[in-house]
Amino acid sequence: MGRSRLDALVSVFVTVHPHETSALLHSFFCFFFILSAYFVVLPLRDEGAISLGLSNLPGLFVGSLVLTLIAAPVSSLIFSLPNLSKNKVLLNLYMYFILGLNSHNSS
Template sequence: MTISKSRIETIVSWFVTVHPNEISALIYSASSFFFILSAYFVVLPLRDEGAISLGLGTLPGLFVGSLLLTLIVAPVSTLIFSLPNLSKGKGFFPVNSIIKEELNIMVNQTIPANSGGSGKHGWFFISVRIGLFLWVAQLLIL
């Protein structure tokens, strides 16, 4: 089922004033924004669970680390993306393997509800959870 172009223009014109040649860009940008925010809100509970599994005492340190990282990443990313010769795709770091590893750890490992902190976990467990927390905190900045 395809919707005619004039019908799409009519539907879009109910919400915003847009020229006919701008409708495709409007639909693409709105759907991109929707999917980016949807992905963010899917990953957000994973970030929170990973931080809580390290212990409630580590949360203030994670929030301070997130603030400091934001103060560094925001100006640096602005500088990178304002360079005219740099491809925008080179500014991002591929993290698919980190996310897959985090999901495998969360599925394969059970943590007791009364877990007191990160004292019994290895360095990889702790570093993946801290990295995921800080990375998700920076998603909307980039």
């Protein structure tokens, strides 16, 4: 698909300048895949939590909240460091989770 056709297709849905099309599509697909992954993992997370017992659910939710409150500022700090390549940090973060999930599944 040519660049002008892509710009025309996108402009049907939103008002966008031609030089903004690439950033718009990248952000759309990033958000789409993050939400897709969330909704794939959500039932698995809920089923795992329920299998531990309904009495443990409040503790699991509080633990999830605490970990989120710690992880968000730490990741923001890491990504804001000027001497680190954002691409390498993101790749290493993905590899950490990929290896963690693979080691958990193989046990």
